[in-house]
Amino acid sequence: MASILKVENLNSYIGQYTILQGVDIEVKKGEAIAILGRNGAGKSTLLKTIMGLVNTRSGSILLGEDSLVGIPTYDIANKGIGYVPEDYGVFDYLTIAENLKLAIRNDTKDGDDRIAKVYDIFPDLRKASERMARTLSGGQRQMLSISRALVNDNKIILIDEPSKGLAPVVIETLAVALKEISKESTILLVEQNFSLACAIASRYYIINEGRTVVNGKIEDLIQDTQLQATHLGI
Amino acid sequence: MDIFLTLFINGLSEGALIFLVSSGLAIILGLMGVVNFAHGALFVWGGYAYVWIYQMTNSFILGILAAMLIVFILGIIFEKFFVSRLYGNAPAQILITLGLNIVFIEIIRLIWGNTPIAIKKPDFISGTTIINGVTISHYRILLIIIGISVLIIVNYILKNSKTGMVIRAGVQRSDMVQALGINIRLYFTIVFAAGAALAGLGGALYAPLAGNVISTAGANNQILAFIAIVIGGLGNFSGTAKASFLLGLMNAFVAWFIPSFAVVTNVLVMAIVLAFKPEGLFSEGRKSILRLAVKK
Numbered sequence A: 001m002a003s004i005l006k007v008e009n010l011n012s013y014i015g016q017y018t019i020l021q022g023v024d025i026e027v028k029k030g031e032a033i034a035i036l037g038r039n040g041a042g043k044s045t046l047l048k049t050i051m052g053l054v055n056t057r058s059g060s061i062l063l064g065e066d067s068l069v070g071i072p073t074y075d076i077a078n079k080g081i082g083y084v085p086e087d088y089g090v091f092d093y094l095t096i097a098e099n100l101k102l103a104i105r106n107d108t109k110d111g112d113d114r115i116a117k118v119y120d121i122f123p124d125l126r127k128a129s130e131r132m133a134r135t136l137s138g139g140q141r142q143m144l145s146i147s148r149a150l151v152n153d154n155k156i157i158l159i160d161e162p163s164k165g166l167a168p169v170v171i172e173t174l175a176v177a178l179k180e181i182s183k184e185s186t187i188l189l190v191e192q193n194f195s196l197a198c199a200i201a202s203r204y205y206i207i208n209e210g211r212t213v214v215n216g217k218i219e220d221l222i223q224d225t226q227l228q229a230t231h232l233g234i
Numbered sequence B: 001m002d003i004f005l006t007l008f009i010n011g012l013s014e015g016a017l018i019f020l021v022s023s024g025l026a027i028i029l030g031l032m033g034v035v036n037f038a039h040g041a042l043f044v045w046g047g048y049a050y051v052w053i054y055q056m057t058n059s060f061i062l063g064i065l066a067a068m069l070i071v072f073i074l075g076i077i078f079e080k081f082f083v084s085r086l087y088g089n090a091p092a093q094i095l096i097t098l099g100l101n102i103v104f105i106e107i108i109r110l111i112w113g114n115t116p117i118a119i120k121k122p123d124f125i126s127g128t129t130i131i132n133g134v135t136i137s138h139y140r141i142l143l144i145i146i147g148i149s150v151l152i153i154v155n156y157i158l159k160n161s162k163t164g165m166v167i168r169a170g171v172q173r174s175d176m177v178q179a180l181g182i183n184i185r186l187y188f189t190i191v192f193a194a195g196a197a198l199a200g201l202g203g204a205l206y207a208p209l210a211g212n213v214i215s216t217a218g219a220n221n222q223i224l225a226f227i228a229i230v231i232g233g234l235g236n237f238s239g240t241a242k243a244s245f246l247l248g249l250m251n252a253f254v255a256w257f258i259p260s261f262a263v264v265t266n267v268l269v270m271a272i273v274l275a276f277k278p279e280g281l282f283s284e285g286r287k288s289i290l291r292l293a294v295k296k
Ligand SMILES: Nc1ncnc2c1ncn2[C@@H]1O[C@H](COP(=O)(O)OP(=O)(O)O)[C@@H](O)[C@H]1O
Pocket: A014, A015, A017, A019, A037, A038, A039, A040, A041, A042, A043, A044, A045, A046
């Protein structure tokens, strides 16, 4: 299988702080990969570095054949990456419909059909489509943020802790939707909620202090309580 | 009653002028977090560009369009070569825009000299109409119409166009706008230049009203515009519009009834607003948009 995203020996920094110091990841077409690790390990920074929102010091990031290092964030997105940040990144002073419309890229021809499709996945959003996003609950914001990544035909979608701060019932709804989405999309999922990660991903990478330290199949990690205890604090 | 109506029209037309200058400031502040201290110079350039073209062509419309175009281009230059390097760095922005203000006013003096150049209102709009004993200046009516038209048009653009969506989104989360594949820097340049062009329009319309252009005309108008954006809620467009008309009306009435108070009132109102409602009089609880804009 062709690799969609390949990250090699990635080092990145914010200001004077080096955050990532050796991350290696490969995502193949159609896969859903989980990025695990304790708080502050560098998971969010990895996604931001891929998006060009955090500066790369050395190493490589390849989307298919294209290098993403050193090019502006909007070019990276336009190459076919959807990004769902940790804090949703929803535009408060746009309606739901406008948030979705703004996310449609110039080269996406079937934007309206795709919006109709995400409304089918998240009927809540259709009902509230003309409401300003600032009035939405955390769960609705997360749905909107994920939806924005679905209105284009992305090569890969980066999702940062979709379950964070949400009520268990909302997480369940999201889990069902994400499972559905993962059937048609390639996903790199950062997730602290272990059971959610297991439900969606087939393989995992564990990041510790800015380095990828272990990787493998999710089934094997589920068996390995020792590994879970060491790196995930479960 | 008669004087009341005259003052009302004068106040609204002053407000329209203040609005043209403050609207550009508000948009630039709201989207980019830049306090543009060069706005006064852009205003003066609008005035001189208008006079230059008007004297050459004798056309009011051409004069106005040329003023807006020239100041739009200046805006592109300001943004591309100076301001764009300093996003997120407020002290540096203040210094660079103050510097640009001084330099570009000096350039005016080099080209056009230090003495005021007299300019009459174009004939078709210079008259007055007397209704029930109240004298109404046609030019002031035109200012009100233009001010309100600009308000409606800019509001429409902000609400309905893609540019408007990018601006509303970018004020809050410019990083996320980029992560959706949008080159927000391009929008920054266009919006900065459009804000500049509005200042140019204000300067062009002000010259015939004042009866002359002079290189120092920017300062006072810039201060009024700053007061308007503070009262309106920093970077809040419709709040700035309301504050501009409020200031215009207040100036007209205070100047008539208590002339010695005319200058202090504006500053006094601003101080009161800052003390008791620092997010602005018309900010609908949308507080501290400035901080949001600077954060990126
Ligand atoms: N803006 C920043 N400035 C300095 N350090 C930061 C910044 N953002 C994150 N960090 C540091 O980088 C490390 C990784 O953060 P992050 O990627 O958010 O972790 P995770 O998502 O795995 O919880 C943490 O130690 C954090 O303190």
